[in-house]
Amino acid sequence: MAIADLFPDAKGVLHLAPANKDELLGTLATEAAQRLGRPVQEILDALQGRERLGSTALGRGIAMPHARLPGPDAKLAILARLDRPIEFDARDGEPVDLVFLVLWPEDASEGFLPALSGICRALRDTHFPRQLRQAKSAEEALLLLREADTPHAA
Template sequence: MRITDLLAAEDVVLDLNAGNKRSLLKILAAQGASRLGRTEAEVHAALLAREQLGSTALGRGVALPHTRLDGDSRPALLFARLHRPIDFEARDDEPVDLVFTLLWPEASPEGFLPALAELCRALRNPQVLQRLRQARDAETVVTLLQQGTAPGTP
């Protein structure tokens, strides 16, 4: 399964208001829970537990909170562009404004690392990041991610 199979326009939130990392994770947990038929508390606890291991900020204003959830539900990917950047404890000390959240079923571990790697490859491209920051609508975000993860894309 390609990462772009997981992201549709309804999974994109542009100009999200979140005051800090904890409130952002709560908002993302609520969205992920509704898409997966899970409780918000369950998803939020899993995201917080992963963040306690170390920040999922990648640098350059990007974070990739991710976790594996008990059971065999389908995977989910969410994208949020923040109205104002927030501190995410990034190694480069840059505040985060682009957030991809990956929720993966524990029962299907084989696709988890390839999905993370595919997304990280796309996010290394400064042009992709710039275009995500300038995107005017959710459909544009999905298209940018499809282009950024296409085979042969540097």
């Protein structure tokens, strides 16, 4: 699945200032609940349950909290850029300032792993996270997300 399909518009990019991981997950759950028309606690419980299995921090200041939810309407991705990095239990010890939230329907197994791996593949380019951090607007960050799927000429 293309990253651009996960982020159809600039509303998928947030600028946040959480004090810690719990506050971040709560804010993301609230935002996701509003967009999906679902209870905040359902989403927060799913995200916290996944984090109990192990941190979703990827390293280099990036995290990808993700969860599967019941129902066909549970597909959502949000990029959050944080004002200040926060502790996220990353293996490399780096605090997190870029967060990719991915929610997916439990019954739609196809697409979930490709969505996660597509984001990870784009993040392998060390310039991409830096560009996202320096984007001056949600629209500019969205353009970078869309360009991440486009092969660059040598």
